[in-house]
Amino acid sequence: MQNILDAMSVLRTLCRSSAEQLLRPFSTKSLPTLTLFTKDPCPLCDEAKEVLEPLKHRFVLQQVDISLPENKLWWDRYKWDIPVFHLNGQFLMKHRVNLGLLEKLLQDIEKQQT
Known part of the structure; x- marks a missing residue:
């Protein structure tokens, strides 16, 4: 525990956002879940994941392959719209x-968690 406190003290001298990123593994707060409804192949989904790259430390990316038999409900709903994203279980965006x-x-x- 003392090592973590020492590390936190050193990190306070760093930029606030950098310190937050480095301390995130020690945080008790959970990251939001960004769910990507996809299939293989999906070039638009691959492009979307690249666009998300700068923010990937702020959420957990969960991918749902809608072409699998157990995901028939999602296939029926999103087969013409992928990529589709949900944030913490709520529809967020589609296509781009x-x-x-x-x-x-x-x-x-993040504000709600502080």
Whole structure:
């Protein structure tokens, strides 16, 4: 525990956002879940994951392959719309990543946790 406290003391001298990123593994707060409904192949899904790369430390990415038999419900709902994203179980966006919207919602979640 003392090692963690010492590390936190050193990190306070760093930029606030950098310190938060480095301390995240020690945080008791859980990251929001961003669910990607996808199938293979899905070039738009691959593109969307690349767009999400700068924010990936702020959420857990869960992928759901809608082509699997156990995901028939999602296939029926999203077969023409992938990629589709849900944030913490709620529909967020489809077809393309809206970074502005995702950033705003992640900030809201992070503020609620502080």
